[in-house]
Amino acid sequence: MERMKVSLCGIEIDNPVIPASGTFGFGYEFAELYDIDILGTFSFKGTTKDERFGNPTPRIAECTAGMINSVGLQNPGVERVISEELPKLKKVFGKPVMANISGFSVEDYVYTAERLDSEDQIGWFEVNISCPNVHGGGMSFGTDPKSASQVIGAVKKKVSKPVIAKLSPNVTDITTIASACEDAGADGISLINTLLGMRIDLKTKKPVIANIMGGFSGPAVFPVALRMVWQVAHRVKVPVIGLGGISTAEDVIEMMLAGATAVEVGTANLIDPYACFKIINELPSVMDRYGIGSLSKLKEINA
Amino acid sequence: MNSSLFQIVSNDAIAKNTYRLEILGDAKALKGPGQFINIRIDGMFLRRPISVCTSDRKERITVIYKTVGKGTEALSRMKPGDKLDVLTGLGNSYDLSSSGDKPLLIGGGAGVPPLFWLAEELVKDGKTVRAVLGFNTKEEVFLADDFERLGCEVTVVTVDGSLGRKGFVTDYILRPYTYFYCCGPEPMLKAVYRTVSGSGEFSFEERMGCGFGACMGCSCRTVTGYKRICREGPVLKKEEILWKE
Incomplete structure (x- = not known):
């Protein structure tokens, strides 16, 4: 449907709905339920240079209108993503996929990105800069404009595909980080990653999550995400992908009115595996209800 | 896996803090004993995973659950005729x-x-x-x-x-x-x-996010590699178990 199409860093996608990394695996669980080729694209499970088990369990905590996760980037490592996951993915998803990559040093990021760059299935890189920098005292790359810029600049230099920087909201001023990434060559910005949070179990009197803290996500964070997307979209010239708590077609439109070119849907997939399917199917009627002709025009309204 | 609406047939206390819930809907995704279902409960964000006590694998599912928190307490207050949003056919089964x-x-x-x-x-x-x-x-x-x-x-x-x-x-x-x-x-x-x-x-039991393998919230280490309790589990062979320290 023409009115749903948007252009993301030079690649046209059928609709702006993109399952967010870490909530959609490599697609197969969802492909059992519906044809995932209806998606604009999806951002696959955060991939690192080496295989990772991630954090100890419990990794999940319930919250009001949301959840905390502390998975810790469990993934099979880039070599097995290339040799096992991508060939399997090809059978259920025929469009360019977004490669979400993580690392614990600039070299890690560059290695993973270079290995994936030659894979035809990959359309974009989404660089998760919320990981701790082991050479920078464990501080997250994404909380310091200089290290954010280092990672994005280094990856950008080595790959041919568009590079999207995925920002952490756990910063004083997210627009500073966004600008640093844009200046380093980022072709797009996606935000927000999860908000740092925690829960304590009244029965055990101890934190619910084994790692004590984790990332808070779900509908509760939507207003925070919307505000940050608005701020960043007014600051940078590159396209912005808005995410954080989106669970309905109305949320998608609201996020695009804040300046997002496309959106990612994360936690909603975990609660309702049909979430993206439903959002995509409901978008045309919701657009009609609000007199919206074409989604690609929405971001200009409040520009 | 299947996602569909079920109707409560009965939901009765059978022991201290223990309820038997019988629901009617599309149960065809269930393969065998050991599998679980994941129930959405009003007011709760995450679903509640509960193992299946018996099923005809066509339309009827019985589970028995304990009230251990707000979610299962809310579930225990639901009445025959009420509707439940349920994911069925989750996890592996006993061999x-x-x-x-x-x-x-x-x-x-x-x-x-x-x-x-x-x-x-x-x-x-x-x-x-x-x-x-x-x-x-x-x-x-x-x-x-x-x-x-x-x-x-x-x-x-x-x-x-x-x-x-x-x-x-x-x-x-x-x-x-x-x-x-x-x-x-x-x-x-x-x-x-x-x-x-x-x-x-x-x-095995573990705190789960999705219950169908997408979030990696319930992973464990085994002799044969990392497994998701919700997907490659909840049933593990004795020989493959590595206990958490």
């Missing part, structure tokens, strides 16, 4: 083909229900089934009569001795058996693991 002629079932508390469906299938296959079922106290005992009616030899064990034998399930599993199946709280699983001889399998 019936390994049971031999005289399988032993070892259950503890909320871990007893999935063994009931297993017992039904094993009895149907002509096996001589023995069940050792552990509870804290008399008021918490449930399903023991149902196992007996199936034709199983049942040993009820309570920690305080208020019903059946006194002590722990591990005190009553020494007689010969061909294979074992065990489900219960993790301390019990560990105690059984240290006590049993021969082959068998254990069914």
Whole structure:
């Protein structure tokens, strides 16, 4: 449907709905339920240079209108993503996929990105800069404009595909980080990653999550995400992908009115595996209800 | 996996803080005993994963759950006729083909229900089934009569001795058996693991995000690699288990 199409860093996608990394695996669980080729694209499970088990369990905590996760980037490592996951993915998803990559040093990021760059299935890189920098005292790359810029600049230099920087909201001023990434060559910005949070179990009197803290996500964070997307979209010239708590077609439109070119849907997939399917199917009627002709025009309204 | 609406047929207290919920809907995604369903409950964000106690694999599913928090308490207040949004057919199932002629079932508390469906299938296959079922106290005992009616030899064990034998399930599993199946709280699983001889399998619990393999929230390490309790589990073979320290 023409009115749903948007252009993301030079690649046209059928609709702006993109399952967010870490909530959609490599697609197969969802492909059992519906044809995932209806998606604009999806951002696959955060991939690192080496295989990772991630954090100890419990990794999940319930919250009001949301959840905390502390998975810790469990993934099979880039070599097995290339040799096992991508060939399997090809059978259920025929469009360019977004490669979400993580690392614990600039070299890690560059290695993973270079290995994936030659894979035809990959359309974009989404660089998760919320990981701790082991050479920078464990501080997250994404909380310091200089290290954010280092990672994005280094990856950008080595790959041919568009590079999207995925920002952490756990910063004083997210627009500073966004600008640093844009200046380093980022072709797009996606935000927000999860908000740092925690829960304590009244029965055990101890934190619910084994790692004590984790990332808070779900509908509760939507207003925070919307505000940050608005701020960043007014600051940078590159396209912005808005995410954080989106669970309905109305949320998608609201996020695009804040300046997002496309959106990612994360936690909603975990609660309702049909979430993206439903959002995509409901978008045309919701657009009609609000007199919206074409989604690609929405971001200009409040520009 | 299937996602659909079910209607509550009954939801009754059967023991202390323990309810039997029977629901009607599309149950065809269920493959066998050991699998679980994931129920959405009004007011709760995450679904609640509960193992299946029995099902015709067509339209009827029975689960037995304990009220352990706000979610299961809210579920216990739901009435016949109410609708439930349920994901069905989740997880793997017990390996019936390994049971031999005289399988032993070892259950503890909320871990007893999935063994009931297993017992039904094993009895149907002509096996001589023995069940050792552990509870804290008399008021918490449930399903023991149902196992007996199936034709199983049942040993009820309570920690305080208020019903059946006194002590722990591990005190009553020494007689010969061909294979074992065990489900219960993790301390019990560990105690059984240290006590049993021969082959068998254990069914595990973990806090889950999605329940169908997407979030990696419930992963564990095993001898054969990382597994998701919700997808490659909840049933693991004894030989592949690596305990968390």
